[in-house]
Amino acid sequence: MQAFVKGRVQGVGFRWWTRARALELGLTGAATNLADGRVEVVAEGPRAACEELLELLRGAGTPGRVDFVAERWGTARGGLDGFVER
Numbered sequence: 001m002q003a004f005v006k007g008r009v010q011g012v013g014f015r016w017w018t019r020a021r022a023l024e025l026g027l028t029g030a031a032t033n034l035a036d037g038r039v040e041v042v043a044e045g046p047r048a049a050c051e052e053l054l055e056l057l058r059g060a061g062t063p064g065r066v067d068f069v070a071e072r073w074g075t076a077r078g079g080l081d082g083f084v085e086r
Contacts, residue, residue, distance in 0.1 A: 001050040012064035025049040028080035
């Protein structure tokens, strides 16, 4: 699953928070700041866990302010180890 998160999500601990939630759900992947102010989240693991992460990203408990989350589903690439912040 790939998600692009738009809002005030850089410089507020959003990637760290996303990493913590993803690890709690047993997911691997990364949360990456993009030059346009969005955060890209790539997560691999069981679909139910990825869907739960998306719900958390859209919820009220995130650091900063999330205005919109665009998601894209695809085939897992594999090879990811842990969940990192970039």
